[in-house]
Amino acid sequence: MTEYALELRDVTRVHGSGETAVNALHGVSLRVRAGQLVAVMGPSGSGKSTLLHLAGGLDTPTEGVVEVEGNRLDEQNRAGLAALRRRGIGYVFQDLNLIPALTAVENVALPRELDGVRVRVARAEAMTALEDVGVANLAERFPDEMSGGQQQRVAIARALVGPRRLLLADEPTGALDSHTGEAVLRTIRARCDAGAAGLLVTHEARHAAWADEIVFLRDGRIVDETGAMPAADSLLGAQ
C-alpha cells in the first residue's frame, strides 16, 4: 500500500450540521506518487483548501479515507497525527509561513526539533534542505529580512526537511509577483523531480501547469482531470 505518498479515497467533508451544513468536499479521490506533482485547480470556495487540510491531517474527513505513505489518518490519534505531520508532511501556505521569531534555519529545523532531534543534527538537516532550494546563504536571516520569494523557498525547505517527503502547498505564489512566483514553482518542481511528492492547490492554470497531473475541483467535486502528462516532446510531433 505504500505505492502512493498520498491517497484520498472517496473523501467527503461537511462543515457544520443540519440546515447550515456546507458540503466542502464530496466523494473526492486522489493519488500522489513520489516524484509526482499534482495540482488541484478550482475557483475559491471549491474546497481546495479543505482538501489540503484533510491531506495533512489538520482536518478530518466526514467520510472516506486519507492515507499518507500507507498510514490511514483516521486510525491515528491526535499525537499520532502530529507526529506524522512532523516527520512526513510539510505545508507551504500563501504567506506568513515562517515564525517571525526564528531565523530561516531555525524555522526549517523547527519540525525536527519538535520531534526531539538534537539541535546540531536538526540544524545540519535544515542547512541541507536550505541548500536544496538554493537559499543556504539566508540561513541566519529573520523572516522580516527576506523577500517574499525567499520566505517561500525557506518554507519549501522546511516542508521537505529531514525525512519529510510530502509537500502540501496552498497557493504558494498567491502573494508573489508572477516572476518570483514562477521561481518558487520551479523550486517545487525541482524538489518533486528529486523524489518528493507534491500536492499543489491553486486557482491559476499557469501555476497548475507545472504539475504532472491537474485535477479540477468545483463545488467540492472533481469535475475533470488531465491524467498523467504525455511525453514532453509530443507537442512538436503533433504538428
Added chain:
Amino acid sequence: MSIKYGLLALLERAPMYGYQLRAEFERSTGATWPLNIGQVYTTLSRLHRDGLVEETGESDEQGKVVYRLTDSGHAELTGWFATPVTSDDRPRDELAIKVALAVTTPGVDARAVVQAQRTATVRHLQELTRLKTRADEDADLAWLLVLDSMIFRAEAEVRWLDHSETRLARRPPRPAATPAVESDEQEVVQ
C-alpha cells in the same frame, strides 16, 4: 502577424539567405511555429517584388542568394514594431464560436464541450511549461518570451473556459438527447 515581418525582423540583424532565415526563425520562436522552406522563398520573392528586400549580390559556396533589407524595408519593419497588435488582426476565434454554437444547438452538452476543451488547453499549457523548464533563462530569452506569451494566452483561455463553465452551471439544465461532443484534438482550435 505574418511570416513577412518575421523575415524582415531577421534581416534587420544581418543579411541572410533562405535556409538561414528559416533556421533563425525557428530558433527565435521555438519549435512552435514551423516553417517550410517553400513558405520562406515565396515570402522572400514577394518582399523583393515590393522593394522591401534586395539581393546583396553575393552568394555562398552553394550559390544561394543572400538578401538584405532595403531602406523602405527598414521603414516597414519599424512601422510594424510601432503599431500595436489589435484584435482585428487576429483570426476569428473559432473556439468562442464553437462554444456559442454548442449552447444554442439542441442536444449538445455545452459543459462537456467546455471541459473537454479545458483539459486540452491545460495539457497544452503543461507542455509549454515543460518546454520552459528546459529552457536556459539567459540564452533563450526571446524564446522564453514567446513561450510566456503562449502560456498566458492559454491561461486566459482556461480562465474564460472556467468562467463559461460557471455560467453554464448556473443555467438550468436542458434535456440532452445526444451524447456529448468529444473534442479533445488540438487541431480543432487552430
Added chain:
Amino acid sequence: MSRWTSGWRPALRIARRSVRRNLKRSILIAALIAVPIAGATVIDGMLRTMSGAEHNLYQAMGTADGLAQITGQHALPDWRPGMSPYGMHDPTAETERDPAAVDLLGMLPPGSRAVPEPKFLGVQLTEGDRIVRTDLMVFAVGDPLTEHRARIVAGRAPDDPAEAVVTKPLADRLGLLTDDGDGLRPGATITVDDGRTATVSGMAVNPLQLDQQAVLTRPGSTMADAGVSFPEMVLGYYVDLPDGVDPDSVWPVLAEHGVTFTPREVHTQPERYPALMTGGGDFLETAGPVALVVLFGVLEVVLLAGAAFAVGARRQVRELGLIGANGGTSKHVRRTVLAQGLFLGTIGALAGLVLGWLVLVAGTPLWQRLTNELVDGWRFGWIELVVAAAVGVLSGLGAALVPAIGVARMRPVDALAQRFRSTAMTARLPVLGVVLLGVGIGGVVVSGLLARQVMADYQAMLEQEGAVYTSPDVMLPTVGAVLGGLAMVVGVIMVSSGLLGALGRFAARLPLSARLAVRDAGRHRHRTVPAVAAIMIVVAGAVAMSFGLAAGRSTDFRSQPENTVIVEGDPMLSDGDEQLATGAGDVAAELPGGEALEITMLSGSTPTPDGGPTPVAFGSPDSTSPRCDMSWAQAGIATPKLIELATGSPPSPAALAALDRGEVLVLDECLFPDDATTGAVSTEADEEAERVTLPGRLLEPESEYPYYQFPAVFVSAETAAEHGWTPEVGGYVVTHDPTATQDDIDTALAAAEDNGLNGYVNTDESAEIQAVSLGLAGGAGLVTLLGVGITVALSAAESRADLATLAAVGAQPRRRRLLAGAQGLVISGMGTVLGLVVGAGIGFVVVPLSGDLAFPVPWESLAVTVVAVPLLAVLVSMLSTRSNLPMVRRVD
C-alpha cells in the same frame, strides 16, 4: 530528560525572540511582575536590616562578645541565657547587694574587657534664656564596644573631664553646627542650668536612633552627674572575651555570682539556648493576613498580566497554527505561550529584585531618615527573596496559563486562519460560578451575623462579670469571612463572563459608542474578564478596609478638649510652679486668644514611701462594676472654667451651689459606689490612710471618657482647705481660638519646650484614618487605571480594522475617543460595582469584629471609589486614545 528539554527548546527560543519583538507589551507584563517583587525586596531588606536577628544583636550589645548584667542577687543558679536578669531570686540569700560593688572583671577569663552600658539621665541646658531639655548619656564615649551607641562624626571623643560630645541633632538645636551643616563650630560649649559648662570636643550620632538629642560624656567627667536619673537595679557591661574562650563556659561561672551573661550566640544561634523566649505564638496571626495579601496580590498580577498575555497569544495565533501544521502537538503550542510567561516572569522577578535593591541602596539616606537608624549595609533574607522571585516566575506562568490553554485548544486550521470561535452573546451563567457566589454571599452574611453575635455576647459578658481576661472567640467568623470572601471573588469572576453577555443583550437601545463598547466587552471576554476581576479585587479590598477604618474611627476618643494646649512639667526635671507658670504664659502668648488656666490637683498630708505627695483620690472602694476600668480618680480644685472645659458646658447654678455646700462634683459614675443614689464618694489611699466620705453630684461630661490631664472629681478650694489637702499645680490648660493655625500651635509647643515643659494637643487620628482611606481608594484607582488602560489599549490594537472601518464610513475622531471612554466606563464601572458588593460583604464581617456593632458606612471613601474611580478611568482612556488612526498595518 532530553525529550523533556527538547520539547521546551524551540518554545523558549520563540519566547525569547517574541518578547523582544513585542517590547512594549513585554515591558508592561514584566513591570507588573517586577513592581510587587521590588516592593517585597524593599520590605525584606528593611525588615532584615532593621529588625532581624543581627539587628537585634547589634542593638543589644553592638560588637561585644556578650552582655553581662550584675544583679542584686548573690547567685542565680537557675538562670540560663535567654532569660531576663530581672525578677530572679537567689534562694540562699535573704538580702540584696549593691551591684556597683561587684568586681566583674575578676570573674571573667583573664584578658577580658568590660565596658559599662550607658547610663541615661535627663539634663536641662541653657542657651541664652532658653531651656533645652535633653538626654545625658554617661559611658565610654569612643570605645569600640560602644560604637552602637554613638559614633563620632566630627571632632573627637572627650578625653578631658571638662569635655563632652553632643549628638548632631542636639548640635543643630543648640546652633553649634557650621554653616554648611556638617561640622561642629570650633570652641563650642554647653552650659547646664546649674552653671556647669563643658567644651564640646566632638559630634556623634546614635546609629540606632539618628534623631536622638543627647549630651555624651565619660564617667567621672564634670558633666557626668549633672542630670537626674533613677537608681539602676541592674548594671550592664559590654564584654569582650579573649580569643578562643567558649562563651558557654563563661555564663555558668558568672551566674553563680549573681551575674547574667548573655553571649552573642543567643541571637545568632538561638537554637542552642532552649530557655530563650520565642515569639512563635503569633506566627499564624501574622502569616495569615500576609498570605492573604500575597495571594490576592499574585491573583491581581496574574489577572492584569493575563489580559495582556491573552492579546499577545491572539496576535501570535498564526505562528502557533504554523507550529501545529508542522507537527507541533497542543502541548508544544501550550509551551510556546507558557515559555513566554516563564521568560517574562523570570525577567520580571530578576528586574524586581534588582529594582528593589536599587531603591534600597540609592534611597539609603531617605530610609535612614524614615527608620531613624544608620544603615551600615543592607541585609536580605535570601530564602524569602528566592521565594518571592519564584512567586514572580510562577505568576508569569500563571498569567500565560489561561491564554496558553485556550490557544492550544484551537484547531490548527482555525489558528492558521486566525479564526476565533465566536463567544458572542450567550448570556448563560456558569452554574458553578452562581453556586460559588451564592455560597460566598451566604458564608459572608452568616459570618457577619455570627461575628455580631459573638461580639454582643462578649460585651454583655463584660457588663456582667467585670474583668474578663479571655478574648472573644472570633476564629469561626474570621475563617468564614475569608472563605466566603474567596468564594465570592471566584464566583463573581466566573459569573462576570455571563454577565457581560447579558449586558450585550440590552445594548441595542444604547447610543452608538456605548453599544459598541458593551458589545466589544462581551465579545472579547478574554481581556475584559481579567480586567474586571482585577478592578473588582482592589475595589473590594479598599471598600472592606474603609469599612474597617470607619468602624475604628467611630470608637475614637479624645484625650483633651478641643482648641487647648495642655502644659505640664517634666516629672524629672521640672523646677516647680514658677517655671510652669512662665511656660504656660509663653504658650498662651503664641496662640490667638490664648489663655492659661491652672489645673490644681490635691495632695494629702502623709507622704508616699518614696517621699512624694499622696494624691487625694475619690472612688468607690468596693466597686465591682465591670464596665468601669477606673475606680479611683484624683481630685482637683473646681473653677467654673475648668468644669466647663472638662464637661463641655458651664456648670449649672445648682452644681456651683453644691460645691459651696462642700459637696464634690464627679464626672464619672464609676466613681460612685454600687448604689449611686447615695451620692457619696470616698478618698482612697492605702490601708492606713484616713478615708473621708463626702456627698457627691454627678456631672455628665460630653466626651465618653474623662480627659486625661483633668481632675475627674472637683472640690471647692474651701472644702479642700477644710480637710487639710494641699493644692498643687498639676499643669495648665491653655485655651485658644479655633482660628489658631498649625503653625501657631507648633510655635506654642516649641515655647513649652523652650521652658523645659511638655505641651500636648489632641492628635487628630481621624485625619490619619481619612488619609489612609483615601490612600486605599487611590490605590484601587491606580490599579483600575492600569486594568482599564491595558484593556482599552489592547482593544484599540485588536480592533484596528473595526476602527478603520468606522473611520471609513465617516466617523469623526471624536467618536473613537468616545468609544474608548465608553469601554473604560464599562470595564471600570462593572469592576467597581462588583468590588463594592464583595467589599461591603466582607466589611459586614470586619466591622463587628472590630467591636463596633453600629456598622457605620464610610460614605466619603465609598463615594470616591464608586464615582471618581470610573470617571477617572473614562477620562484617562479618552485622553490616551489617539485621534489620528494609524491606517498602515504594522507587521508584527
